[in-house]
Amino acid sequence: MYIDNIFFSNFKNFELKNIKTDKINIIHGKNASGKTNTIEGIYTILNGHSFKSKNTPLQKDITKKTVLSATINNTQNIYVEIYKGKKNLKLNTKRATALSFKKNFPSILYSIDSFISFKDKKYLFSLFDRNIFIDNTKIANMLIEYKKLIRIKKEAIYSINKDLEFIKFIHEKVLNLMRSISTERVKSVEIINSIINKTLNNFTDKQLYIEYKPYDYGQKNILKEELLKKRLITSLNKDKINILLNNKDIFTYASIGEKKIVLLSLILSIVLRYNEKIKPILLIDDLEGDLDEDSKNISFKIIKELPNQLFLTTLGEYLYNDANIIRL
Numbered sequence: 001m002y003i004d005n006i007f008f009s010n011f012k013n014f015e016l017k018n019i020k021t022d023k024i025n026i027i028h029g030k031n032a033s034g035k036t037n038t039i040e041g042i043y044t045i046l047n048g049h050s051f052k053s054k055n056t057p058l059q060k061d062i063t064k065k066t067v068l069s070a071t072i073n074n075t076q077n078i079y080v081e082i083y084k085g086k087k088n089l090k091l092n093t094k095r096a097t098a099l100s101f102k103k104n105f106p107s108i109l110y111s112i113d114s115f116i117s118f119k120d121k122k123y124l125f126s127l128f129d130r131n132i133f134i135d136n137t138k139i140a141n142m143l144i145e146y147k148k149l150i151r152i153k154k155e156a157i158y159s160i161n162k163d164l165e166f167i168k169f170i171h172e173k174v175l176n177l178m179r180s181i182s183t184e185r186v187k188s189v190e191i192i193n194s195i196i197n198k199t200l201n202n203f204t205d206k207q208l209y210i211e212y213k214p215y216d217y218g219q220k221n222i223l224k225e226e227l228l229k230k231r232l233i234t235s236l237n238k239d240k241i242n243i244l245l246n247n248k249d250i251f252t253y254a255s256i257g258e259k260k261i262v263l264l265s266l267i268l269s270i271v272l273r274y275n276e277k278i279k280p281i282l283l284i285d286d287l288e289g290d291l292d293e294d295s296k297n298i299s300f301k302i303i304k305e306l307p308n309q310l311f312l313t314t315l316g317e318y319l320y321n322d323a324n325i326i327r328l
């Protein structure tokens with residue numbers, strides 16, 4: 001899958017911007033020239049929303065219309081419009097949802113924002129859940145159902161006239177869904193464990209192992225406790241996950257550069273899994289920071305040899321003279 005003819009108007013620091021693309025695209029510019037904004041714009045086109053928090057404004061001038069658009073494989077047209085606080089998504093001139101964008105045009109992001117989220121279990125689970133979706137879309141529906149039931153359960157627990165039979169029924173349904181999702185996550189982690197060291201060992205001799213253990217709700221009477229405390233204590237985010245490098249937890253022991261290399265290897269392992277089905281577009285921002293010359297060169301060599309289309313930001317274009325350079 002290839003994205004071509006990217007167009008931004010009234011987006012962040014760009015008044016109007018046309019970008020011609022190739023397979024390998026290097027976004028080059030000084031600090032504050034718009035490199036991260038360009039990655040954010042492409043991400044927004046492919047996902048129907050930004051990777052930054054909702055209150056980070058995408059519009060340059062909020063009184064005017066913002067348009068982000070692109071063609072895919074020279075045939076499909078994606079269009080994102082933001083105007084008067086409303087977002088309008090179109091695929092080939094027909095209204096579309098963010099979910100349909102994501103399904104049709106997968107992309108994978110590596111950025112400072114991903115690095116900051118790295119120690120957040122929610123982010124890690126989302127990576128493993130994406131790995132599950134590649135083989136099995138059932139889990140996506142299970143996660144949607146789980147979120148819906150959690151909302152219903154909360155309302156039922158907070159309500160003054162509690163319907164205990166109904167609460168029990170929902171509670172059992174939620175627990176069953178959690179068990180199914182966790183079982184899939186166990187398999188997903190096993191797959192990543194079996195391939196991640198192949199990428200990581202380009203950088204280091206150390207071995208990585210991801211430990212995942214679903215939280216055990218079997219022992220206690222959880223529902224009783226939830227009713228007593230009037231809040232939910234069941235959550236998929238309570239599952240245990242540890243990332244061990246030579247048997248040591250990376251968030252306690254690893255250096256910043258090591259953590260960056262582990263995250264990159266994890267993301268690239270998921271890319272390799274995707275590539276068996278559909279090749280996602282790689283969006284890589286600020287990879288160079290905290291990496292030594294060797295790690296920088298190795299990471300670029302690995303990424304360049306992948307069949308995926310790549311957008312990579314850099315402060316020093318000298319490394320990449322055979323690529324399409326987008327100068328800002």
Ligand SMILES: Nc1ncnc2c1ncn2[C@@H]1O[C@H](COP(=O)(O)OP(=O)(O)OP(=O)(O)O)[C@@H](O)[C@H]1O
Nearest residue numbers: 012013030031032033034035036037057058059060
């Ligand atoms: N909504 C907005 N409207 C106008 N300008 C914006 C908006 N949001 C951000 N900017 C500006 O865009 C500029 C470029 O930001 P960006 O993060 O893309 O820079 P960068 O090239 O990635 O820099 P660095 O090398 O420091 O990472 C910044 O000066 C920022 O203030």
Ligand SMILES: [Mg+2]
Nearest residue numbers: 035036037286
């Ligand atoms: Mg930046």
